Amino acid sequence: MNFLTHVLHLAGSGAFAYYSAAQIRDLKTRPNILAGFQLAESGSVPFLSTLSDRAAAEGDTWLAEKLAKHASDETKHGQIFAHALQQLNKQVIDFKRQPPTTSTKKSQQRSPFFAAFYEGYTQEQLKPAVIDWDVFMASTYILELDASKDFARMAKVLPDNEPTARNLKLGMLSIAQDETGHAAYLYQAMLRRMSATKVQNLVDMWRTRKVNALLAMVGGILQRNGETRSLVQDSAPSEIDSELVAM
DSSP states (O other), rough: OOOOHHHHHHHHHHHHHHHHHHHHHHHHHHHHHHHOOOHHHHTTTTHHHHHHHHHHHHOOOHHHHHHHHHHHHHHHHHHHHHHHHTTTEEOOOGGGSSOHHHHHHEEEEEEHHHHEEEEEOOOOTTTTOOOOHHHHHHHHHHHHHHHHHHHHHHHHHHOOSSSHHHHHHHHHHHHHHHHHHHHHHHHHHTTTOHHHHHHHHHHHHHHHHHHHHHHHHHHHHHHHHTTOOOOEEEEOOOOOOOOHOOO
């Protein structure tokens, strides 16, 4: 990674860290960012499960097991965020049950972040049945590595003297640890397929893509003056799963 990319990486990461910390700290914006995390974590499960089946069919038992564990972790992460929303008497809006609108159709398109991150790749090329393994491993490695740091940073801004925030803090620290493990197995998976030099070149390329994606995302936030589409609605208070409370 060249010096300019490194500087932009620091700048983009810093801007996102400041924005996400402010969003998670503020009780007014916390539900929406939690809903976004729940959708992202839970939404990746079918993708990872299909990849696990594909790896098994290709005879790579080691990778199939790692991907299955990854999918299981993401399921747990989605539950942690859903639990955090329940404590705030909120839940994710089920957009599938709402009539399609122009805004709904726009929301189904790639976000500015992923449009920049996967620039040059069609949605067909990124489906789990056909995605190039190198593309999946390197891009997801970058996302998981950075997510581990992002979740840890956000957890630190949550207070310890309030039970709801403390539960969320512990949950996010647990998620950060899982994401670190995901990044580790993905890096190992790349080393099983190519030399360390090729891995580094591949990682550098996707790091550059991530920098461009972060800048695109920050630009989008500035254009919207920080306003985002609501992803949550009020929900009736329900009993909390004791296992999730302990997380």
